[in-house]
Amino acid sequence: MSERRARASTVDKRNRLLDATEEIMLRDGYAAVSSRSVAARVGINPPLVHYYFATIDDLFVAVLRRRSLRNVARMAEALAAAEPLTQWWRLASDPRGSALFIELIAAANHRPALRAEVGEVAREVREMQIERLRSLLPEYGIDPEAIAPALVAAAMQGLAFGLVQDQGAGYDTATADAAAGMNRLLSRLEQRRAAAVSGS
Amino acid sequence: MSERRARASTVDKRNRLLDATEEIMLRDGYAAVSSRSVAARVGINPPLVHYYFATIDDLFVAVLRRRSLRNVARMAEALAAAEPLTQWWRLASDPRGSALFIELIAAANHRPALRAEVGEVAREVREMQIERLRSLLPEYGIDPEAIAPALVAAAMQGLAFGLVQDQGAGYDTATADAAAGMNRLLSRLEQRRAAAVSGS
DNA sequence: GTCTATATTGAGATAGAC
């Protein structure tokens, strides 16, 4: 019965359109997303895309919503894990997720509807991170007065984005050295925290 | 004689086209750059843009080259200044320059000709920063074995890009707190270095 | 739900007159 693929339900088709959109964004950038390109990838006709997503803005917003629902949950898990900073770093420097967010952010810069959504997600995630860092930094032996939680959060995300971007584009900016250095730093911090927490 | 503006020389016109391109990129994003939009801003006809820059890729590459010539020189100055890290930070977190680079990098992600140029500039700047950090980090009281120069360089740039991006887009991600924290950190580091250098 | 057909808009680029 491999031939007789059941007619995809509306929800399935929506998800396949979102998958296709993500793949196009990752491979060719957000500017390559169009009703034509998405339709071609899914194997339907361009106008049908508009049946599911009235405008291209709606499509981008849906991609963002689906991703960020997952990612907010994953960030919450990471921050509650045994080695929070390390898990956060793994999540932030995951090429797939980050590369997609870079495209969404770039797209949002000239799509107001998308910008509002991105802003909301960014705010929520950052708030969660900062709140967690308030109690976490002392455990890692870092004085929150000396190094502000907001600074740590912004640096983690900015660093991860930069590394993923440079690696993805193939820029020769010593990304391997930076990543290795970050991993060494993280393991030292986790060791320090483990000792401090068990000792208290 | 304010009325009788002299016919702009070829070089002037080229520069005016580059200025217009930058302004459009900053205001509406790189995707808004076209022979039509640039021509309208300068007050000439679209085909004339192609006379000066055969393709839109050439136009983007020229914008990048002009900017990066300035910025590489400025980075070299910053790294040689009395307070190198502070000057570097000022330069990296300058909204105008950074916002433009964000657009160029996003554009480069789907314009191979531009990508090659961006990669070359990124590599050159990063190499310069890392080389300088090798001798600089110990002066700031930072062990380069513990915190790798490549990591510091990537973090500085990533942090600055993130802050500028979030501020520009109006995202409420505690950017003011992060910036204030960075300034505090920098002044402590500069004090430490001043003491260490004068004391040796 | 899915298609064909099409309206509209704007892009990049070129030809050729002046």
Place this chain on the structure above:
DNA sequence: GTCTATCTCAATATAGAC
């Protein structure tokens, strides 16, 4: 150098048949 005119292509989106 600068213009008008135009070619070609692809984008978003809608109308309407099936």
